[in-house]
Amino acid sequence: MIVTSFFSLFISQTVFAKNMYRWIDDKGRIHYSETVLPKDINYRRESLNKAASVKEVVEEAKTKEEQEMEKRLVRLRRDQEKIITRQKVYDNALLNTYHSKADLMMAIKSKMDAFETQNQVVEGNLIRLKQELEAQQKNAAEMDRNAQKVPKKLLDGIKSTQKQIQELHIAINEQKEKQSQIKREDEADIARFLFLTQSLTEKRKGTSIPSIKEANELGLFYCENDRQCNKAWEIARTFVEYYSTTPPDVYNDKLIMNRPPATDTDISLSLSKIPLTDDESQLFLDVHCRESSLGKDLCVSQKVKDIRATFIPYVNDALSRTAQ
Template sequence: MRNVNLLILLFVLALFSFEGMAKQFYRYKNSDGALIIKDQLTNEMIAVGYDILNDSGRVIKRVGPGKTLAEEEQERLSKIEQKKAEIQLQQKIRSDAELLRQFSSIGDIIRNRDAQLLALEQRIKIQESKSDLLKLQLEDQQKQAATHERLGQNLPKLLQNDILATRQQLVRNEQNSNLLEDEKIKVASRYEKDIVRYKELESLRKTLKKDAKENDGSQPVIYDCPDPRVCQRAWQLAQVYAKDNASGQIEIITNTLILTSKPEKDTEIALSFSRIPAPNNGNQIVLEVSCNNTEQGVNLCKSNQVKKVRTSYLSFLKERLN
């Protein structure tokens, strides 16, 4: 009896082992459209896709076509570009947040810019004063050298060293002055970018609040561009409108910002146009009118005169774009 039970156990284990070792087959269509079944995967199967069959011929799983090496490389590069774009977006968000935290208005940015430029200009003048003194010093040293030569005397070593040192100081001074001039250009460029970006952010904020009830005459006027070609034409017309209606001259013109000089008197107005993204990959052009930061200036911005400047803009565009 014991032997019989042992035989039954061995038989059951054999059945399980057989099922566990059940063979799988792979079926695919070759380039001629014929169904091919094999017991091993091939590169051709992976490329075109295949079915996994059990030993009874039943489909266990369907596997789609594999990616080519070129497709895998393209996918890898796309992921890298996507990651770069995400990092750049985060950097831009942090930069925008810092810009808004640091400045409360474009006027603040301009004042900071002018202060830095003035400091650099003063340093340049100091360098120029040093150079003038060094030139006088060199001239005196050269006169001493000429006297020694007329007397037929050898030029003293100390005087030779002094002349060489003065010339070297003049060269260093000139280099420092050039570096400071380059820094002035960089500072002006950096602050111009800050002004443009701040205005874009300010316009976006005002656009989002355009339905709010405002009584100070500062509501923006928004033109929704129907397509890129018309938007470019409208942007060119915005420059004309700014020249014709602002009190001062245009100070900044970029692809996204037109800004006239700020009002200095209570009777002056400034215009700014911002081209900002809109829903559905479109663009909007936002007109803002500003006045001097005084009681009279505030009243001017509430006046019919300024109201007409704002309300006439869309009709101005309509007449010229149709």
């Protein structure tokens, strides 16, 4: 300490005639020099001015592996930015094309009706071909029973009809797969449209619905309607009772709360229903720890963060199971 203080005093009182460099080697030793030797070139170093203030920093040289990792990270970020840009373009197209959920649902219904019409046409063709094949085979069998030679034209016709039936079966399966894919895309469009329009509505109201990440960190569950909110409320009550280490204290239609923490290891959860509009609400989960240094440490621990992060998936999972 004495040597360090003395050296620091010496450096602070020295007026440098040239650039002075400062770096720390692998053993933690501090070096000051007007030149950097090749053996020290890879260390992070600071360039000091005449007043011994840092004017420039040269970061530690990266290993080959670190350089490759950084290049990969740059590529990944570039790809991610492209995805984000495409998503923004798609979102804008979605909002510009449909002005309400009803518009979107009507467009989807029209699309599905068109699929059903196509399916009916194909199914009708399949029935017709099967009937045609049955007649051809019946005709060929009758000739065979009468010891008559089955004409090549009839045999070729049977093969042609069988091939057409096979091709129609393939087309039907492809059509069903295409319809299923479009249905999945439509469901994603509905979810995305609702998310975007709700976000825009809340921004206009002066309130913003948090992102999924923010909602998980905050412990916020957004209710789409009263019916969903009432179900989520009962589900959340089970969550509060399960993760709280203290007994229940308050339960009504606006607040669920367990008793305050009595020890440094206690966790007490509370849930409140916060109205956003006349028919929209959000459920806010809060975690309480004892007012002590250990209690405060517990409340910022990973354990508590995990409880918050589990809340929304828990409610959504339970809601999806009750809907089945």
